Amino acid sequence: MAVVETRxxxxxxxxxxAVDGVDLIAHDGEFLVLLGPSGCGKTTLMRMIAGxxxxxxxxxxxxxxxxxxxxxxxxxxxxxxQSYALYPHKTAFDNIAFPLKAHGLKRDKIKxxxxxxxxxxxxTHLLDRKPRELSGGERQRVALARxxxxxxxxxxxxxxxxxxxxxxxxxxxxxxxxxQRSIGTTTIYVTHDQVEAMGLGDRIAVMHEGKVRxxxxxxxxxxEPADTFVATFVGTPPMNLIARDRxxxxxxxxxFLPIEIYSARDDLVKFHFHVRRIEHLGSDRLLYGSLPxxxxxxxxxxxxxxxxxxxxxxxxxxxxxxAEDLKFFERxxxxxxxAQPL
Amino acid sequence: xxxxxxxxxxxxVVVLLFVAFAVFPFYWMAVSTFKRNExxxxxxxxxxxxxxxxxxxxTLEHLTQLFFETRYVTFVLNTFFVGALVVVIxxxxxxxxxxxxxxxxxxxxxxxxxxxxxxxxxPPTLLFIPLARLIALLGLQDTLWSLVLIYPTFTIPFxxxxxxxFFKSIPKDIEEQALVDxxxxxxxxxxxxxxxxxxxxLTVVIFSxxxxxxxxxxxxxxxxxxxxxxxxxGVPIALVLDVYxxxxxxxxxxxxxxxxxxxxxxxxxxxxxxxxxxxxxx
Amino acid sequence: xxxxxKVHRVGWRYLLDRERLLSTLLISPALGYILLLIGVPLLxxxxxxxxxxxxxxxxxxxVGLKNFRTIVTDPIFLQALKNTFIFTxxxxxxxxILAKILALALAKSFPGRxxxxxxxxxxxxxxxxxxxxxxDWVLGASNSSLSVINWTLRAVGxxxxxxxxxxxxxxxSAMAAIILIHVWRMLPFATIIIxxxxxxxxxxxxxxxxxxxxxxWRRLFExxxxxxxxxxxxxxxxGVIFTATDMTVVYIxxxxxxxxxxxxxxxxxxxxxxxxxxxxxxxxxxxxxLPLLIVVAILMLRLARRTEVT
Numbered sequence: 066m067a068v069v070e071t072r073x074x075x076x077x078x079x080x081x082x083a084v085d086g087v088d089l090i091a092h093d094g095e096f097l098v099l100l101g102p103s104g105c106g107k108t109t110l111m112r113m114i115a116g117x118x119x120x121x122x123x124x125x126x127x128x129x130x131x132x133x134x135x136x137x138x139x140x141x142x143x144x145x146x147q148s149y150a151l152y153p154h155k156t157a158f159d160n161i162a163f164p165l166k167a168h169g170l171k172r173d174k175i176k177x178x179x180x181x182x183x184x185x186x187x188x189t190h191l192l193d194r195k196p197r198e199l200s201g202g203e204r205q206r207v208a209l210a211r212x213x214x215x216x217x218x219x220x221x222x223x224x225x226x227x228x229x230x231x232x233x234x235x236x237x238x239x240x241x242x243x244x245q246r247s248i249g250t251t252t253i254y255v256t257h258d259q260v261e262a263m264g265l266g267d268r269i270a271v272m273h274e275g276k277v278r279x280x281x282x283x284x285x286x287x288x289e290p291a292d293t294f295v296a297t298f299v300g301t302p303p304m305n306l307i308a309r310d311r312x313x314x315x316x317x318x319x320x321f322l323p324i325e326i327y328s329a330r331d332d333l334v335k336f337h338f339h340v341r342r343i344e345h346l347g348s349d350r351l352l353y354g355s356l357p358x359x360x361x362x363x364x365x366x367x368x369x370x371x372x373x374x375x376x377x378x379x380x381x382x383x384x385x386x387x388a389e390d391l392k393f394f395e396r397x398x399x400x401x402x403x404a405q406p407l
Numbered sequence: 408x409x410x411x412x413x414x415x416x417x418x419x420v421v422v423l424l425f426v427a428f429a430v431f432p433f434y435w436m437a438v439s440t441f442k443r444n445e446x447x448x449x450x451x452x453x454x455x456x457x458x459x460x461x462x463x464x465x466t467l468e469h470l471t472q473l474f475f476e477t478r479y480v481t482f483v484l485n486t487f488f489v490g491a492l493v494v495v496i497x498x499x500x501x502x503x504x505x506x507x508x509x510x511x512x513x514x515x516x517x518x519x520x521x522x523x524x525x526x527x528x529x530p531p532t533l534l535f536i537p538l539a540r541l542i543a544l545l546g547l548q549d550t551l552w553s554l555v556l557i558y559p560t561f562t563i564p565f566x567x568x569x570x571x572x573f574f575k576s577i578p579k580d581i582e583e584q585a586l587v588d589x590x591x592x593x594x595x596x597x598x599x600x601x602x603x604x605x606x607x608x609l610t611v612v613i614f615s616x617x618x619x620x621x622x623x624x625x626x627x628x629x630x631x632x633x634x635x636x637x638x639x640x641g642v643p644i645a646l647v648l649d650v651y652x653x654x655x656x657x658x659x660x661x662x663x664x665x666x667x668x669x670x671x672x673x674x675x676x677x678x679x680x681x682x683x684x685x686x687x688x689x
Numbered sequence: 690x691x692x693x694x695k696v697h698r699v700g701w702r703y704l705l706d707r708e709r710l711l712s713t714l715l716i717s718p719a720l721g722y723i724l725l726l727i728g729v730p731l732l733x734x735x736x737x738x739x740x741x742x743x744x745x746x747x748x749x750x751x752v753g754l755k756n757f758r759t760i761v762t763d764p765i766f767l768q769a770l771k772n773t774f775i776f777t778x779x780x781x782x783x784x785x786i787l788a789k790i791l792a793l794a795l796a797k798s799f800p801g802r803x804x805x806x807x808x809x810x811x812x813x814x815x816x817x818x819x820x821x822x823x824x825d826w827v828l829g830a831s832n833s834s835l836s837v838i839n840w841t842l843r844a845v846g847x848x849x850x851x852x853x854x855x856x857x858x859x860x861x862s863a864m865a866a867i868i869l870i871h872v873w874r875m876l877p878f879a880t881i882i883i884x885x886x887x888x889x890x891x892x893x894x895x896x897x898x899x900x901x902x903x904x905x906w907r908r909l910f911e912x913x914x915x916x917x918x919x920x921x922x923x924x925x926x927x928g929v930i931f932t933a934t935d936m937t938v939v940y941i942x943x944x945x946x947x948x949x950x951x952x953x954x955x956x957x958x959x960x961x962x963x964x965x966x967x968x969x970x971x972x973x974x975x976x977x978x979l980p981l982l983i984v985v986a987i988l989m990l991r992l993a994r995r996t997e998v999t
Contacts, residue, residue, distance in 0.1 A: 134703070136586065137586040138591060142587060143588075146584060152581060163588055167590050215588075215589070415799070422809075425791050425876075426809055429811055429873070429877065430811060432820055432823040432873075433811055452850065500718045500719050500722060503715035507711075523719065525989065528985060530978065531934075532935070532958065533934065533982070534730045534731065535959065536962045537731075539962075539963060540737070543745075544747070560723070560726045592711055593711075623940075624936060624955075628959070628963050638819075639819060642822065643941050660819040660823050663819055664819055665815075668810070672810060679885045680885075682923065
């Protein structure tokens with residue numbers, strides 16, 4: 066078990082600043098998710114923690130020790146790659162045993178440990194198969210078994226669920242979370258999927274263009290985004306942003322509702338909403354439209370099934386947001402600022 | 408339908424014409440190997456004596472002559488001696504070099520790789536004079552060691568290039584996984600990259616060996632004694648020197664060509680990939 | 690922080706984990722071999738061409754351009770220079786045309802294709818010194834009265850009962866024979882490379898063009914040929930290098946004869962430099978291959994760069 070910390074960590078590839086000064090702490094036993102669009106530097110950051118990429122500047126600490134100069138094998142980490150990187154020429158058993166052999170363990174000790182890991186992941190019946198004979202979900206389990214067998218101090222997971230189909234991914238997510246809780250190993254998890262991040266992370270670090278934009282619990286990143294990037298990247302559909310004078314006002318589509326459903330006590334900010342198109346998604350209705358004004362801003366409203374107000378395409382309606390649900394951002398920097406009178 | 412059969416047929420005719428052209432000398436080697444001398448050396452003005460057919464029953468006399476009365480077996484052994492050592496040297500040098508270019512060298516790896524490949528184009532005919540001087544300086548003239556030393560100059564560039572392509576096709580993840588799993592870079596290469604590269608290594612073995620089999624100019628330049636000669640040099644220069652030499656000579660060319668051809672053909676697609684390099688990426 | 694790093698900086702134990710060091714270590718034997726046994730000899734070849742070095746004596750005097758002055762007035766050298774160009778140009782032209790036809794024929798899959806491909810490949814794969822010997826015997830270069838070609842030409846009436854073709858007795862027929870062998874040998878190589886290029890053009894492109902209303906000829910000239918240009922260039926460049934620098938065919942078939950009329954640069958360089966022991970003069974002759982080599986290398990690099998961009 067260990068704390069993982071980066072201090073002023075930078076990685077430049079030529080002129081490209083892949084990681085541009087990241088300070089981050091993953092606490093002991095924590096499940097920390099690095100979330101961001103592709104190319105935001107999250108994988109590079111993880112590879113530096115693993116020791117696969119030397120940093121341009123800054124320090125990496127694992128368990129309080131600077132590990133910059135240590136090769137991957139000396140960092141006591143385990144990593145699961147997006148591709149799972151199973152050794153195609155080895156059976157599942159030999160794949161799982163491979164890290165143990167590196168440590169020169171005795172044969173019966175290896176067997177015991179492999180079986181322990183395989184039982185934990187429910188793959189004892191697959192041990193003599195080669196990777197190509199395994200399904201996607203089975204490969205993922207073998208890769209996880211290989212990661213835990215050495216009892217590492219840190220888990221690094223690079224989008225391990227992205228190769229699974231949508232249905233399997235749900236189950237695997239739940240399983241992964243329970244599994245991590247039960248063994249309690251510090252885990253850093255890279256993903257571009259914000260639903261996955263919200264579901265798995267104790268905390269989420271949202272990254273963009275090599276920088277960490279916000280670190281916080283899933284609740285914080287969703288409800289109190291630190292800037293306009295986080296506001297639009299987390300949540301589908303994204304937060305509506307409209308520029309007003311020196312600020313940008315943001316509100317979530319699900320907080321943008323027909324005025325009829327509010328009670329008189331609510332402190333409301335009202336808008337005229339011109340609905341152009343309606344999508345019926347089963348549990349929700351998505352309304353695409355604009356706020357009539359000098360530049361016709363596009364916004365989206367998300368009405369749950371419980372809101373049964375009749376709405377038609379091409380018409381105008383009176384919509385409103387509770388004042389407390391409005392977020393304010395500086396127009397220049399996009400950073401969060403205090404609420405301002407409208 | 409008829410038009411389709413027509414095109415198919417003309418296709419076959421075209422291909423078969425080319426095949427006949429390609430194969431004719433080999434067919435003639437085979438015929439000459441098994442013909443009796445009286446049949447083989449019949450003057451070509453006699454229209455009744457069809458040289459394509461066996462006018463007398465076939466014989467194995469040329470083969471027995473080749474193996475028991477000539478130095479052919481010595482040539483074969485010399486070729487294998489040089490071939491085996493060149494293959495080993497090539498592997499020892501080209502495998503690390505190809506790996507280094509594919510994985511570690513970064514952006515200049517590609518450029519250096521092309522540079523190394525271009526040295527494959529430097530022909531023996533430009534180098535044999537200075538190398539003859541070098542070999543004399545080292546006291547290696549008229550020894551097989553001269554060939555063992557010089558042949559890697561053309562096997563290493565091409566094989567490094569081939570292996571570079573091969574190593575690039577092995578996912579980087581797998582090797583990095585081994586690094587994370589507790590192995591050093593060298594350990595990861597030995598435990599994961601090499602086992603996955605067996606086809607590439609075999610290609611290098613075959614290619615180096617066939618190049619050694621085919622080489623003529625350096626052998627002609629460095630070797631003098633018949634007992635030191637390799638197949639490609641000894642057979643045309645020193646096998647049998649009398650008028651009736653064609654029977655055993657053709658037997659030797661046939662036996663020496665066909666196994667190489669079969670081996671080479673097995674790995675053809677990889678050699679082609681090597682020669683065409685980036686040009687077929689498409 | 691600095692102190693912590695120093696304490697934990699680990700020395701030699703992880704030396705080989707430094708990628709730059711390891712990559713340098715791994716590549717250096719190959720670079721060393723190439724520099725010592727290709728680079729240095731290449732420079733030595735250039736140096737020798739300015740000296741009067743002879744084999745058996747290690748000391749040599751610098752004689753400036755003397756060797757070059759001697760050879761450019763030597764009709765045998767001029768003939769060899771000309772022959773090198775003729776052999777290369779003519780054989781590669783024929784190879785290119787034939788290889789194109791053959792590759793198009795082989796591009797379709799049909800029963801028996803693998804075995805036919807193997808047979809067509811034989812001339813490239815078999816050792817050239819041995820196959821040239823077989824051609825010698827087929828043509829009757831050294832025994833024209835026993836030539837199967839002569840018999841066949843007579844049998845089909847192309848040759849009168851008392852006519853002979855002495856293939857290597859006359860410059861013209863000897864040159865034809867040499868070109869024939871070069872074509873025979875390089876044809877499979879060019880075919881296979883062009884075939885690889887043909888099959889690498891995605892079928893969708895052909896389909897798209899067909900849907901767009903392009904006929905067979907239009908597709909050939911506007912899609913197949915332009916897309917195959919780089920690969921055809923590769924085949925030609927290799928063909929040029931292999932043919933222009935080859936001395937085996939000439940050496941075994943004619944030894945440069947009759948009357949030194951079929952020498953190429955390579956065989957003449959060998960004749961003068963090794964056989965005659967005039968290393969300086971031989972080197973000077975071989976040096977004339979260098980410009981060709983440089984041109985081909987530059988074209989190859991351009992080709993590599995162009996395909997990188999696309």
